[in-house]
Each structure stands twice: as structure tokens, then as C-alpha cells.
Amino acid sequence: MCRKVLFTGICALLWNAGSARAIEPADPDLIPEARGVLNYLESVYGKKVVSGMASYGGWRPVYEVCGKAPAIYSNDAFGWNKPKWGPSYSKVLQGAIDSTRLWWQDKGGIPAMQFHWGKPGDPSGSAWVGGGGGGKVAASSNADRAGQAVDGDLFTSWNGDKQGEQWLAVDLGSEQTVSGVVVAWWKAYAKAFQIQVSSDGQQWKGVFRTDKKSNFHGDSDVIRFEPVKPRHVRLVCTQPGTNWGGYAVYELEVFRSIPEVQK
Numbered sequence: 001m002c003r004k005v006l007f008t009g010i011c012a013l014l015w016n017a018g019s020a021r022a023i024e025p026a027d028p029d030l031i032p033e034a035r036g037v038l039n040y041l042e043s044v045y046g047k048k049v050v051s052g053m054a055s056y057g058g059w060r061p062v063y064e065v066c067g068k069a070p071a072i073y074s075n076d077a078f079g080w081n082k083p084k085w086g087p088s089y090s091k092v093l094q095g096a097i098d099s100t101r102l103w104w105q106d107k108g109g110i111p112a113m114q115f116h117w118g119k120p121g122d123p124s125g126s127a128w129v130g131g132g133g134g135g136k137v138a139a140s141s142n143a144d145r146a147g148q149a150v151d152g153d154l155f156t157s158w159n160g161d162k163q164g165e166q167w168l169a170v171d172l173g174s175e176q177t178v179s180g181v182v183v184a185w186w187k188a189y190a191k192a193f194q195i196q197v198s199s200d201g202q203q204w205k206g207v208f209r210t211d212k213k214s215n216f217h218g219d220s221d222v223i224r225f226e227p228v229k230p231r232h233v234r235l236v237c238t239q240p241g242t243n244w245g246g247y248a249v250y251e252l253e254v255f256r257s258i259p260e261v262q263k
Contacts, residue, residue, distance in 0.1 A: 025038065037110070040110065044071050044109075047068065048068050048071040049068045049069070049070050069107045069109065071109050072109060072110045072112065073103055073107075073111055074111075074112035074113065074114050075097075075100040075103075075112070075113055076096065076114055097113070100112075100113065136171040136173070137149065137150050137168065137169065137170050137171070138171070139166075139167065139169070140164075140165070140166045141160050141161040141166055142158065142159055142160060146168060149168055149250065149251060150170060150251070150253075152251070154184065154250050154251060156250070157186055157248045157249055158252075159188070159248045160237060160246050160248075162240055162245060165236060166236075166237045166246065166247050167234050167235060167236045167237065168234060168235045168237075168249060169201070169232055169235075170232065170234070170252060170254060171201065171231065171232055172230070172231055172232070172233065173231070174231060175199065175230060176229065176231070176254075177228075177229050177256050178227065178229070178230060178233060178254055178255070178256060179224060179226065179227040179255070179256065179258070180222070180223060180225070180256070180258035181195050181223045182220050182222050182251070182252075182255070182258070183220060183221045183223070183251075183252055184250040184251040184252075185220070185221070185250065186248035186250060187242065187248070188240065188242055188244075188246055188247055189240075189241045189248075190213065190238070190239065190240060190241060190247050191211075191213050191240060191241035192210060192212070192213065192238045192239035193209075193210060193235060193236060193237045193239075194206050194210075194235075194236040194238065195207050195209075195223055195225070195235060195236075197228050197232065197233050197234075198232040198234075199230055199231055199232070204234070205228075207226070208223050208225050211238075211239075213241065224258050224260075227257075235249065235252055
């Protein structure tokens with residue numbers, strides 16, 4: 001229903017003789033709520049940015065770039081590293097609700113909320129086996145911050161030194177079937193890196209390698225390889241992608257399997 005309400009009716013706005021004209025939506029059977037969304041977007045054409053925005057940092061970045069507030073603002077009920085529905089998360093959630101309400105009262109528009117749900121406390125039966133909220137971790141440098149790459153919090157990171165080969169290793173606790181790793185980078189990413197596995201944490205075998213990551217995409221590297229059964233998995237960074245930093249990893253996660261994207 002949400003898709004029908006918000007997406008099948010999205011219309012293009014054309015500039016014609018000094019006024020905006022809405023193209024009829026592809027779905028002629030829009031429910032009233034969907035028609036209301038289109039009518040609102042048309043009414044603010046030229047006054048607001050007709051685009052959605054989801055941001056922890058608030059709506060002001062859009063305003064600072066183009067001088068107009070977003071027509072749709074989705075606030076982030078973050079705090080995925082906190083126990084859900086506990087006192088700490090309740091405070092975070094209430095803050096997100098309050099700030100969204102204040103934006104609506106001050107600027108007007110369509111408010112929305114988005115949520116993050118953490119990894120299960122009991123990962124049995126899921127594809128996730130370590131990292132990103134579990135597992136012991138070690139690092140070649142700044143070892144005191146290594147745990148921040150497996151804490152399930154995308155606002156913390158491990159920062160490896162710029163000089164020399166740097167690595168971040170996760171101990172899964174026992175031998176586990178593994179065939180995928182996800183690395184969430186900051187802007188200081190690795191241009192060349194490897195994924196290695198080991199049964200004892202001493203002898204390592206490579207299961208993935210890239211020497212030519214061309215640029216920073218602002219998201220995660222999703223890495224798939226043939227299934228193996230190690231206890232230890234590590235990320236080895238061999239060449240930084242920038243000339244000003246080393247390596248910053250928000251999260252290192254290990255999976256039994258990662259399905260291929262359906263095209």
C-alpha cells in the first residue's frame with residue numbers, strides 16, 4: 001500500500017509558460033492519500049526542494065546548498081546499538097520525534113521517520129556470524145579502538161595507521177562456515193585490501209583480494225567468496241585510497257552467506 005501511496009503516483013513537473021504543470025500519474029486509480037501527496041508537491045513547486053531527505057544531521061544541509069527546505073523530511077530514529085524499548089532508546093526515539101515535529105511546525109511539509117534495528121541477540125538461524133555487534137577483535141594499530149568496528153554503531157570506527165600494512169581481525173569464537181564479509185568505510189578507505197581466514201589466528205589464507213578499488217562510493221563493500229570454515233577472519237589493508245589518511249572502518253561484519261542482488 002505504501003508503494004502505491006508514495007511511488008506509483010510520482011509525477012514529473014514541467015515548466016511551461018511560467019507555471020508548473022503536473023503530468024498525470026501512471027496509475028489512474030490513486031487512492032485519495034496518494035493524490036494528496038501529489039497535490040502538495042505541486043503546490044510547493046518553486047518554493048521547496050521537491051525531493052525527499054533522510055538525515056541524522058537535520059534538514060539544514062539541503063537549505064544551505066539550494067536555499068530551500070526539503071518538501072519531505074525523514075528523521076532518523078538512530079540508536080541501533082541500544083537495547084530496543086529500554087530507557088536509553090526511548091530517549092533517543094522521543095528526541096527524533098520532537099525534532100521532526102518542530103521541523104513540521106516551523107517549515108511545513110511531509111514528515112517521516114525511519115528506524116534501524118540491530119543484529120539479533122541470538123544470531124542462530126541468521127546469516128550473520130560475527131563482527132558488527134559481536135566477536136573478539138584485534139588490530140595492527142590503534143587496538144584500543146578495534147572494538148568500535150564490531151559494536152554495531154555506525155557512528156564509531158577503528159582507525160588504522162597510514163603507514164605500512166594494517167589489519168583488523170575478528171575471532172568468531174569457534175569455526176564457522178563463512179562466505180561473505182561486509183566492510184563499511186569512512187572516507188579514508190582502502191584502495192587495495194584482502195580478506196583472509198585462519199583456524200588458529202597464526203596461519204592465514206586469502207579468500208578475496210582487490211588491488212584497484214577506484215573510488216569511495218560512500219557505502220559498504222559487499223564481498224562474496226567460496227564457503228570456508230575458519231575461526232578467524234581479518235581485513236588486511238595494503239594501500240590507502242587517500243593521500244591524507246589511513247584506514248577508517250565503521251563496521252566489519254562476517255556472514256555465512258550473502259545472497260546475490262536480484263536484477
